[in-house]
Structure formats: structure tokens, C-alpha cells
Amino acid sequence: MQRWTIGVDFGGTNVKVGLVADSGRVVRSQVLSSKVFGRPGPFVEGIGRAVTALTQAGGIRISQLRGIGVGAPGAIDCVHGIVLATTNVPGWHRVPLARLLERRLGRPCVVDNDANLATLGEWRFGAGRGSRVLVGLTLGTGVGGGLVCNGRLFRGVSGSAGEIGHMVIHPGGRRCGCGARGCLEAEVGTAAILSMGRRAIRRGAEPLKTLARSAHGNLTPAIIAQAARAGDTAARQIWVQIGQWLGLALASLVNVLNPDRIVIGGGIANAWPLFSPALNHTLDAHAMGIPKRAVRVLRARLGDHAGVLGAAAIVRQELG
Numbered sequence: 286m287q288r289w290t291i292g293v294d295f296g297g298t299n300v301k302v303g304l305v306a307d308s309g310r311v312v313r314s315q316v317l318s319s320k321v322f323g324r325p326g327p328f329v330e331g332i333g334r335a336v337t338a339l340t341q342a343g344g345i346r347i348s349q350l351r352g353i354g355v356g357a358p359g360a361i362d363c364v365h366g367i368v369l370a371t372t373n374v375p376g377w378h379r380v381p382l383a384r385l386l387e388r389r390l391g392r393p394c395v396v397d398n399d400a401n402l403a404t405l406g407e408w409r410f411g412a413g414r415g416s417r418v419l420v421g422l423t424l425g426t427g428v429g430g431g432l433v434c435n436g437r438l439f440r441g442v443s444g445s446a447g448e449i450g451h452m453v454i455h456p457g458g459r460r461c462g463c464g465a466r467g468c469l470e471a472e473v474g475t476a477a478i479l480s481m482g483r484r485a486i487r488r489g490a491e492p493l494k495t496l497a498r499s500a501h502g503n504l505t506p507a508i509i510a511q512a513a514r515a516g517d518t519a520a521r522q523i524w525v526q527i528g529q530w531l532g533l534a535l536a537s538l539v540n541v542l543n544p545d546r547i548v549i550g551g552g553i554a555n556a557w558p559l560f561s562p563a564l565n566h567t568l569d570a571h572a573m574g575i576p577k578r579a580v581r582v583l584r585a586r587l588g589d590h591a592g593v594l595g596a597a598a599i600v601r602q603e604l605g
């Protein structure tokens with residue numbers, strides 16, 4: 286029997302709500318603004334209305350839903366469905382989100398960290414299908430991580446496992462949002478890439494300087510990637526550096542976890558051809574022989590739907 290799940294991807298800019306079939310197809314979706322719906326009260330009401338609209342348009346009843354999965358950025362008590370604190374979205378502190386949504390919609394709800402769910406989504410529907418030990422990495426403003434072992438998220442004793450973005454790879458390096466220095470996130474997150482880009486521009490890198498000027502000085506990782514593809518040596522070097530930091534982090538993960546697959550997604554992964562040769566080279570130089578031969582590093586496949594599909598996948602895992 287075909288069943289449906291609601292997946293909610295709660296991001297800093299918007300909230301995506303998707304009606305997902307068991308096959309992994311996003312049947313319908315809606316996007317709400319985090320500016321309007323980013324606080325607990327409006328969020329629950331906005332999700333409630335979106336679920337009603339999506340199920341009606343899909344010709345199904347809310348009672349036919351397996352449940353609702355929510356991926357949120359930050360610290361989550363996934364056992365009780367409580368958002369302890371969010372990163373990049375203010376106003377959330379110890380919010381019992383699962384209970385509030387269950388009360389609003391009358392269906393069970395599961396809440397988890399967004400990077401964990403993106404990894405679980407890739408395992409069930411994307412580039413991680415069939416993997417036994419999967420490491421997932423999401424590259425963007427932050428660097429999220431997740432671990433799926435034998436089809437289940439590995440959470441650790443307090444539920445915080447998988448914070449790959451806070452592996453220290455560069456002692457004394459850039460300051461991280463967590464308070465430490467030299468975390469992977471501090472070295473390869475968007476802020477680090479832009480800082481390297483601005484430095485290259487000050488040194489006269491071309492065509493990076495011209496491209497940034499034509500974007501009214503609004504430098505983005507995509508512009509740095511464009512400059513690198515156009516032959517800018519300094520811009521190319523930035524992506525080589527990113528690949529090297531990633532390769533170092535992944536080599537340690539490979540040695541510790543012996544995974545069969547590593548899947549890398551998020552907006553920064555669009556620069557894959559620019560950083561993956563350095564990543565592979567560094568991984569090859571630092572990982573041990575036996576685990577190195579067992580692992581493949583792949584680009585994530587779910588793209589913009591990763592959050593919604595991951596949130597649907599956790600409902601399947603927790604509620605069957």
C-alpha cells in the first residue's frame with residue numbers, strides 16, 4: 286500500500302514542506318519564509334496549514350500520513366522531539382516541537398538535526414543507497430555531518446554524534462562559531478572561502494576581481510568557482526586548499542570508521558570538480574591502506590530535496 290510522509294526542512298532562509306511518497310518522490314511541496322514562520326508559534330501554524338493544503342491537493346487525508354519529520358539546524362533532543370537551540374534562527378530555546386505539531390495535526394512527529402537527516406536521506410533515497418557505513422557531509426555556511434551505520438543514524442550517548450564540522454584539522458587556525466580554532470567548518474565554511482577570496486582580490490587576482498566588481502562587490506563562493514574555471518590561479522588555489530582540508534578530515538574519518546561510502550552535498554559541493562582532485566590526493570596520502578580501499582567518495586544526489594527527503598526518511602526509520 287502506498288503511504289505518504291511529510292518532510293519539513295527548516296533552514297535559515299526558508300522552511301520547505303514536502304509531501305513525500307514511499308518511493309522517495311516529492312509529490313508536492315511548499316516553501317514558507319523563515320522570516321515570517323521562523324518562530325515556534327507561527328512555525329507550527331504555518332506547517333499545519335501547509336500540511337492541510339498539500340494533502341488536499343494530493344487527494345489524501347491527513348490520517349493517511351505516516352507522520353511528520355522535521356530537520357532543524359542546531360541542538361535537538363531527538364528522543365523527546367525538543368529543539369534545544371537553533372543555529373542561525375533566533376527565538377528557539379527548549380521548544381517541544383514534536384508535541385506541538387502532534388497536537389496540531391494529530392499525527393506522530395519526529396524532530397532531528399538537519400545534517401543527520403540529510404545523511405539519512407542520501408542513505409535511503411540517494412547516493413548512499415545500499416551503503417553499510419555511510420558518512421555524510423553538507424558543505425555550506427556551516428559544515429554539517431551525519432553517520433548512518435547499518436541503516437540507522439548513529440547518535441552517540443547524548444545525541445550529538447556526527448559533528449564532523451567541528452573536527453579540529455588546523456590547530457591555531459580560523460576561529461569557529463563553537464569557540465574553538467581550526468575546526469573543519471571554520472576552514473571550509475562559506476565565511477572562510479569568502480575571506481580567502483577577498484584576500485586574493487586585494488592581491489589583484491584576475492578575473493576574480495573583475496567578476497566580483499560586476500556583482501557589485503557581492504562576493505560568493507559561486508563567483509570564486511567561476512573565476513577558478515576561467516583560469517584565475519589564486520581562485521583555483523582556494524579550492525585546492527578547501528580540498529586539502531576536506532581530505533585531511535576525511536582521512537581521519539576513514540581510519541576511525543572504515544566506511545564504505547562518503548557522500549558530500551550542500552551548496553559548496555557545486556564546486557566539486559575544483560576541489561575533489563585535491564581532496565582525493567590528500568585522502569590517499571593520509572588514510573590507511575585497508576579502510577582506504579573500501580571507501581568511495583561521492584557527490585550527494587538529492588540536491589534541493591535533501592532536507593525534505595531526509596526528514597521523511599527519519600519518520601520511516603522511527604515509526605516504520
Ligand SMILES: [Zn+2]
Nearest residue numbers: 451461463468
Ligand atoms: Zn567548531
